[in-house]
Structures are given as structure tokens and as C-alpha cells.
Amino acid sequence: MMENEDTPAVATTTTRTKEPLPDNRFALELEFVQSLASPAYLHFLASNNVTADGVSLLLDAKFKAFLKYLQKTWTQPEYSRYVLYPHAFYFLDLLIHNDAFCRELAQVPFRNFCHQQQYFAWQNRFSTLYGIGEDKNEATDSAAITNADKGASASATDTAAPVVSAAMTASAPP
Numbered sequence: 001m002m003e004n005e006d007t008p009a010v011a012t013t014t015t016r017t018k019e020p021l022p023d024n025r026f027a028l029e030l031e032f033v034q035s036l037a038s039p040a041y042l043h044f045l046a047s048n049n050v051t052a053d054g055v056s057l058l059l060d061a062k063f064k065a066f067l068k069y070l071q072k073t074w075t076q077p078e079y080s081r082y083v084l085y086p087h088a089f090y091f092l093d094l095l096i097h098n099d100a101f102c103r104e105l106a107q108v109p110f111r112n113f114c115h116q117q118q119y120f121a122w123q124n125r126f127s128t129l130y131g132i133g134e135d136k137n138e139a140t141d142s143a144a145i146t147n148a149d150k151g152a153s154a155s156a157t158d159t160a161a162p163v164v165s166a167a168m169t170a171s172a173p174p
Helices: 002-014 025-035 039-048 061-074 087-097 099-104 108-130 136-150 156-171
Strands: none
Touching: 025 061, 025 087, 039 087, 039 108, 061 087, 087 099
16 A cells, blocks of 8 residues: 555656646647748748757757647647648648758748749639639630620630630739
């Protein structure tokens, strides 16, 4: 019986004392994971945070272990459904596995490049999901409807080419 009383005492003296976890840990981790979707924030982490050893925070082994924990936890379906910015997972993977990416983030042109590529990816995703823009079949159909309303005798195939080129010109970047 004496051994049972001594065992917990030994266990508590040999374990490290840790600060208690915050009550809002879920919200804090979610906010941090989502902030990883921002190239500007990643640039800030890469350029302004250096450990006591003089190593960039993004290359620090302890920080990488924390990122691995976040990846393991937040990619689970019960957690990932709360993440609004899926690019966070892509950048999280790059931060863990690509040291060159971590070093390049300190450069402003690379930050701008990442931001631009992210914008183009979202623009393409938006148009794919919500059908923004016209494809050739829609342009042909809309030209046929327009001509039918005006009473024109031209067929839809005769007028489809100008409509398609006008749609392509309108959607082309300046």
C-alpha cells in the first residue's frame, strides 16, 4: 500500500511542469493555421523572427515540430471543416518540407510572387466553381438568342465567332 502512495509522488516530481493550455486553444490554433494562407504573414515570420541561435523561425526545429503537429491535427476532417482558406494547408506543407521555400519567403519579390499566384489560383477556382465567363457553347447559344430576338436571318454559327472573340477580349487581362 505504501508503494501506491509513493508512485504518484515520484511521477509528479519527475515530470516537467508545464503551463496549462489556454481555454481558447482551438480558436488560437485555427487563427494561426488560417494566417499561414497569407504570403505577407509568412514573409513577416521569415524576415522578422530569429531564434536565439540566429536561425530563422521558419527553419527552427521546434517550430517545424509545432507545424507538423498543426498539420497532423488540422488536416483531420473534424478540424479541417473550420478552415476557410485551403491554401493554408498547402503553405503549411511547404513550410514543413521545403527549406528553400522558407528561406525565399524573406525576399519581398518572392512574397509578391506567391501572393500573385495565390490570386490567380483563387480567380480560376472562382470561375470554375461559379461558372463566371463564357465558353464557346454559351457564346453560340447567346448569339442565337440575340439574333432571334432581333429578327435577323443569319444563323447562330455565322455570328458565333465575333461573340466569342468579344468575350475573350473582355476577359483578357490588360
